[in-house]
Amino acid sequence: MKKVLVFITDGFADWEASYVTAELNKPEAGFQVQTIAIDKNPKVSMGGLTVLPDYDLQDFSLKSEFSMLIIPGGTGWREKKNHQVEKLVSFCFGHNIPVAAICDATTFLGNYGFLDNYKHTGNSLPYLKEGAPNYRGDKEYIDKQSVNDGCLITANGSGALEFSRDILNKLDVLKGKELEEWYDLFKNGFIKK
Template sequence: MKKIVLIALTDGFADWEASYVSAEINEPDTGYQVKTIAIDQEPKTSMGGFRVLPDYTLNDLPEASHVAMLIIPGGTGWRAEHNQPFRSLVDLCLSRNIPVAAICDATTFLGNGGFLDHNKHTGNMLANLKSGAPNYKGDSYYVEAQSVSDGNLITANGSAAVEFSRLILEKLGVLEGDRLEEWYRVFKNGYLPA
């Protein structure tokens, strides 16, 4: 049975931020399958207008032993009170050593939940993180970088979908070494050097 990589969805999710990596993870020979999860079973509409029917809800989770990673794309919904129950899923994943990867405003969500207080991380600038996450206390762990991996947390700013994907692919072992570097150069630069 393939392990599940969950992608968290809210209304207004940033559809492009997990698109590079989900296509690679979902390749037939990776041993993984991508599934989506949301607060409820209502379709979620992305910033780009894609309507997605979630595979799972927070009340209907797959068995934790079947989950390989939780990916949280950014978007316009992470500061809304009705999406805060996702904290319990993040807590469950981290307590079971399941990596959590968050990009853009999803890092603000993690910061507000206290998940960034003890790991190196990045986000959409420290000032933005602090203003959007009043409970955030991880200033000393903040790194000015496109994407950061530390322990079971991967974070990225909103302009770093390719860097974010690279760290996820590496963490899952989907691509490694020269293959990973080639993938990264193609998607970052649009070509390989001659």
């Protein structure tokens, strides 16, 4: 079974990865979702859910095989301590492991230069520039709910479904008509005929 890591912080936006993790964790998907954080202390989401991380950054071996790193947004990105994940993100980019970030996690990526050479989105270009003073990716910014470019998927905070659709497509969990029907069901409450 292939592993997908979700990096969590105190105050992570639990809904931003909930659609995709539920699909990935289905037995037939062939993936196992596991959480990673800066330490093994329980993390409390914005919605009040307490999660005990499977790994911390110190005990996680970069030699472990995993298929993707998903990084939800949330209030934790305002705390510098959570930026320790930069080393894991660098490893992913260096080994062609997809990274999927949404909301304020895109701002974190922007501040460390990960967005500069990829088409991407975020909460808005002004928000990204204000929150990430080292960001230099203006020319690659696209004003969309979710953007998929190579090994990078980014989304704004209101694009959880589009973000999930891009991840499911990237990992070959759902494709074509099946993926569009999944998206229509959650976005519109029905499948278009």
